[in-house]
Structure formats: C-alpha cells, structure tokens
Amino acid sequence: MHNVPDRSTIVAALQLAARAPSVHNTQPWHWDFDGTRLHLSSDAERQLTVADPSGRQEVISCGAMLQHARIAFAAQRHPITVHYAPEESRHDLLAVAEFDTPRPPSDRERALAAAIRERRSDRLPMSPPDRPELIDQLREVAADPRVQLDTIADDVRPRLAAASRHTAAMHQYDTPYQTELRWWTGNFDLAEGIPPAALATAREAALVDVGRDFPVPPGTPHRAEAPDHAALVVLSTAANSEPDWLATGEALSTTLLSATAAGLATCPLTHITEIPAALRTIATLLPEPSRIPQAVIRLGSAPHDYVAPPTPRRGTDDFLTFTDR
Structure with a gap:
C-alpha cells in the first residue's frame, strides 16, 4: 500500500x-x-x-x-x-x-x-511539418510491436483523399449516421462532444482533402486560405481484435503527444476505416498491404495566431468511482 x-x-x-x-x-x-x-x-x-x-x-x-x-x-x-x-x-x-x-x-x-x-485536434488546413525528420522520429518514439506507423507518400495521397471522399459520400444520406454525428457536434454547453469552435468552416473544410465531414459552423475562416499540406501517417495492426484496438489507442496517444511536444499540429482520423472498401484502399498504400489500418493522423505546422480552444471534458465524478470506501 x-x-x-x-x-x-x-x-x-x-x-x-x-x-x-x-x-x-x-x-x-x-x-x-x-x-x-x-x-x-x-x-x-x-x-x-x-x-x-x-x-x-x-x-x-x-x-x-x-x-x-x-x-x-x-x-x-x-x-x-x-x-x-x-x-x-x-x-x-x-x-x-x-x-x-x-x-x-x-x-x-x-x-x-x-x-x-497543449494538444488539440486541429481540423483546419496545415502547412507541411517544418522539420520533415520529425516524422521519422515519431516512428521511433511510437515504436510498439503491436502497432506500426507508416507515412503515406505524396504520390499516393490522392488515393487516400478519394477514399475519404467516398466514405463521406456513403454516409451523406444515412439518416441514423447523420443524426448520431449531429448529436455529438455543435453543442455549446455540454462537457462532451465537439463544440462549434473546434470545427472548420465550410471554406476551410473544403481545403482539407483527408478529413471527416462534420456539420459546418457559421463564421469566417480562422487561417489563410491554402490547401492542406499536412503529412499523413497510418497506424496499423497485424490483426483486428480488441487488444489490437487498445494498442492502437496507446500508440495514438504517444504519437500525438510526441508530435505536440515537438511543436506539430495534429488531427487523428478513424472515419476512413469505417467502410471496408476504404479500409482496403488504405491497406494497399502501406508497405505491408496485409496489415489492417486502424487510424490516420494528419501532422503539420499551424500558425500560432489562431489556436483552437480546448474541447470540453467531463469531471472525474462522471468517470471515476472509488469502491474502497
């Protein structure tokens, strides 16, 4: 004790x-x-x-x-x-x-x-990482025998962008999916979900080729209008079981925090892996196509003149119990 x-x-x-x-x-x-x-x-x-x-x-x-x-x-x-x-x-x-x-x-x-x-999910367009060698360093610090980190090469990025668009198109008229999405986005006064301040405007979202489609808040763009040039990395596993998913989350945490500590902006994405066809497309872009993609991460440089506010969090009373009483 x-x-x-x-x-x-x-x-x-x-x-x-x-x-x-x-x-x-x-x-x-x-x-x-x-x-x-x-x-x-x-x-x-x-x-x-x-x-x-x-x-x-x-x-x-x-x-x-x-x-x-x-x-x-x-x-x-x-x-x-x-x-x-x-x-x-x-x-x-x-x-x-x-x-x-x-x-x-x-x-x-x-x-x-x-x-x-300091970490935020930055859904706005980014510039490329100011130090390209940081991506290789992330591969080293995120080393986990269960999870592999691979970079998507620029010449195949359009294929990943197409998979992202096709995923969004398949969900566009899926009423239950859209209802669930809207339940968790756009609320101002909850300790959960994604508030409007954390979402990209319509003009900014259109500039991000690989990103989840969220409800679009009103307002003017937060950054200069330039296409997204964030680096894209994929976390993958050899199998697709619950332990693999948990390990993916651990590697995701390490990657995001290491990138944040190095001064990079980050945005994790899992929506592209919701559709089997998109999942297969991502796998073909990896050095080992037999692996199972679990998450995509956008990594880049963001100007410091706009920093998204932190999204809300529940208090520990909502997710921590003490049974030793």
Missing part, C-alpha cells in the same frame, strides 16, 4: 489523462479504484452504435486514455504498470493498473504531460 497515492493525486492525474482524444469526444471510458489498483473499462452507453457498431473506435479511445494515464501518473511521481484484461474477463474491462515505487518523472514524461494540456 505504500506505493498507492492519495485520492487527490489519483483524481488530479485522471483529470489530466481525460484530455485524451476520443471519437466525437465521447470520452467512452470508466475507471474504478479498489483501494490498490485502477480498473479501466469501456462505457457502452457512450458507444457510437451507428458509426462504430463493433466498438473499435470506442476501444481505441480508451487506449488513448490509458496511455495518457501512464504519463499523467508518472508526472505525479506515481508510475503505473498495466496488465491487460484476459479474454475471459468481464467484457467491458480492458486493463488493470498497479502503482509502482514512486520516483521523479523523467524529462520526457514531464514534456509529454505538458503536451497533454
């Missing part, structure tokens, strides 16, 4: 970790502290039943939260060791975290914790 932090430390770390990205900012996770360990579960009530019937994007979101929690607790001097839930466990239980011996955080852990506060 001497390794276990006090309750206020747990609350503070998980409130920071809750800045993790999630599909439509649904924040589909729940933590339970039993007095010794933390249990991470997916929250089925927050699953996108139309866009994500398998729960894949939900679990990826939980994986991002899990890796954010590793960093947040390490920054609080209380690193954790994660044990993944076995197949026969409760169906929504994903992982159990135990506290290690307290120690000071490393410089990298401090930098990534600071990046948690």
Whole structure:
C-alpha cells in the first residue's frame, strides 16, 4: 500500500489523462479504484452504435486514455504498470493498473504531460511539418510491436483523399449516421462532444482533402486560405481484435503527444476505416498491404495566431468511482 497515492493525486492525474482524444469526444471510458489498483473499462452507453457498431473506435479511445494515464501518473511521481484484461474477463474491462515505487518523472514524461494540456485536434488546413525528420522520429518514439506507423507518400495521397471522399459520400444520406454525428457536434454547453469552435468552416473544410465531414459552423475562416499540406501517417495492426484496438489507442496517444511536444499540429482520423472498401484502399498504400489500418493522423505546422480552444471534458465524478470506501 505504500506505493498507492492519495485520492487527490489519483483524481488530479485522471483529470489530466481525460484530455485524451476520443471519437466525437465521447470520452467512452470508466475507471474504478479498489483501494490498490485502477480498473479501466469501456462505457457502452457512450458507444457510437451507428458509426462504430463493433466498438473499435470506442476501444481505441480508451487506449488513448490509458496511455495518457501512464504519463499523467508518472508526472505525479506515481508510475503505473498495466496488465491487460484476459479474454475471459468481464467484457467491458480492458486493463488493470498497479502503482509502482514512486520516483521523479523523467524529462520526457514531464514534456509529454505538458503536451497533454497543449494538444488539440486541429481540423483546419496545415502547412507541411517544418522539420520533415520529425516524422521519422515519431516512428521511433511510437515504436510498439503491436502497432506500426507508416507515412503515406505524396504520390499516393490522392488515393487516400478519394477514399475519404467516398466514405463521406456513403454516409451523406444515412439518416441514423447523420443524426448520431449531429448529436455529438455543435453543442455549446455540454462537457462532451465537439463544440462549434473546434470545427472548420465550410471554406476551410473544403481545403482539407483527408478529413471527416462534420456539420459546418457559421463564421469566417480562422487561417489563410491554402490547401492542406499536412503529412499523413497510418497506424496499423497485424490483426483486428480488441487488444489490437487498445494498442492502437496507446500508440495514438504517444504519437500525438510526441508530435505536440515537438511543436506539430495534429488531427487523428478513424472515419476512413469505417467502410471496408476504404479500409482496403488504405491497406494497399502501406508497405505491408496485409496489415489492417486502424487510424490516420494528419501532422503539420499551424500558425500560432489562431489556436483552437480546448474541447470540453467531463469531471472525474462522471468517470471515476472509488469502491474502497
């Protein structure tokens, strides 16, 4: 028990970790502290039943939260060791975290914790990364035997853009899909979902060739009107099971925070992998076409004259329970 932090430390770390990205900012996770360990579960009530019937994007979101929690607790001097839930466990239980011996955080852990506060999903057009070598560095820092990071070459980018457009076209007249999308976007006063300030205007959205189609807010563009030149990278796995999705989320977290710490703007995308035909198209663009694409990330440089405000987050009272009472 001497390794276990006090309750206020747990609350503070998980409130920071809750800045993790999630599909439509649904924040589909729940933590339970039993007095010794933390249990991470997916929250089925927050699953996108139309866009994500398998729960894949939900679990990826939980994986991002899990890796954010590793960093947040390490920054609080209380690193954790994660044990993944076995197949026969409760169906929504994903992982159990135990506290290690307290120690000071490393410089990298401090930098990534600071990046948690700075990271945004930037849906606006970007310039290319100002230092191209950063992409190779991200491939190294995101190294995970379960997840591979590959760059989409410029000469095949139009094929990925076409897959993105076709995905949007297939959903355009899907009323249940559009209803679900609008439920989670455009609200001003909720602690979840995507507010209008985080969305691109119609003119800006038209300049981004690979991006999810969201409801378009009114207003004038935030940036100079130039086509998007963000680099595109793909996270892929060898299989397509729940552990692979969770690992994807962890790698997504590491990639986004490392990029943010290096000064890059980022935007994760999973919508292109909702349609099997688009999924196959992305796979053909990878060095190993047998791999299964799980997420696409836009990485680029963004001017500092406009920074999107942080999207809202639920308080820990909504996603953390203490059963040690």
